[in-house]
Amino acid sequence: MSIDWGDAPTWVAGAFAAAAAYYTRGMLKSQRQQITEQRQFIAEQSANLELERAELRAQADDRRISQARAVWAGRQRGAFVVENGSDAVLRNVTVTFDGMPATSAYEMVDAGIGDIVQFVGDYAGEVVAIGPGRRFAFRSGEEWGPVVDDEVAFFQDEAGVRWRLSGDGVLEEAPEAPS
Known part of the structure; x- marks a missing residue:
């Protein structure tokens, strides 16, 4: 082979x-x-x-x-009250009563004697800024207290977001400032 x-x-x-x-x-x-x-x-x-x-x-x-x-809104002492429970400032705070804007607002300051509150200032319906822990009473017309069905607070938070808070506690983002 x-x-x-x-x-x-x-x-x-x-x-x-x-x-x-x-x-x-x-x-x-x-x-x-x-x-x-x-x-x-x-x-x-x-x-x-x-x-x-x-x-x-x-x-x-x-x-x-x-x-x-952290913001509270509701009826108190014959007015619609907005209280800033947050640690930042609320801006451009307004309130409407049945769609009509509040005519005036007053800061509510504790008098230091029990539950007595003083109403300070006279704002023309819109409060430019509400500091932390402060509260304001809004009213419609000259009288304190007509209860209406649709009381709504509008405010802007620190981030610039506009919110709508109804008297019954419903919170939602508001697309625009009320006119």
Whole structure:
């Protein structure tokens, strides 16, 4: 038996080519597995990021509305009272009675004797700023006290958001200042 040396290098090259193809096949299989794992990891990360984004949105919404939630408005001592329970200033505070703007407003200051309150100042229906812990009484007309069905306070918070707070405690963002 004699070897045909002319074909031996071809056979050796063929064997190396087969080995390279086998190795390449193994690499491709490994890379496919890595790509699949990376896709799963990216999908998990995307889901985590979406949850974090939703949590951050919820926190931002809570911060945005927290000052407005600290404001109280309701009937007290024959007037419609707005009290700033937040630690920031309220701006451009107005009140409407059945859609009609308040004609005057007075700051309510504790007299230091029991429940006695002094009414200070005379504002023409709109109060430019109500500081933290301060309260103002709004009235419609000359008389204190006609109770109406729809008393609403409008104010702007520190972030510039305009709010609408009804006498029954419903708080919502107001698209524009009342006219």
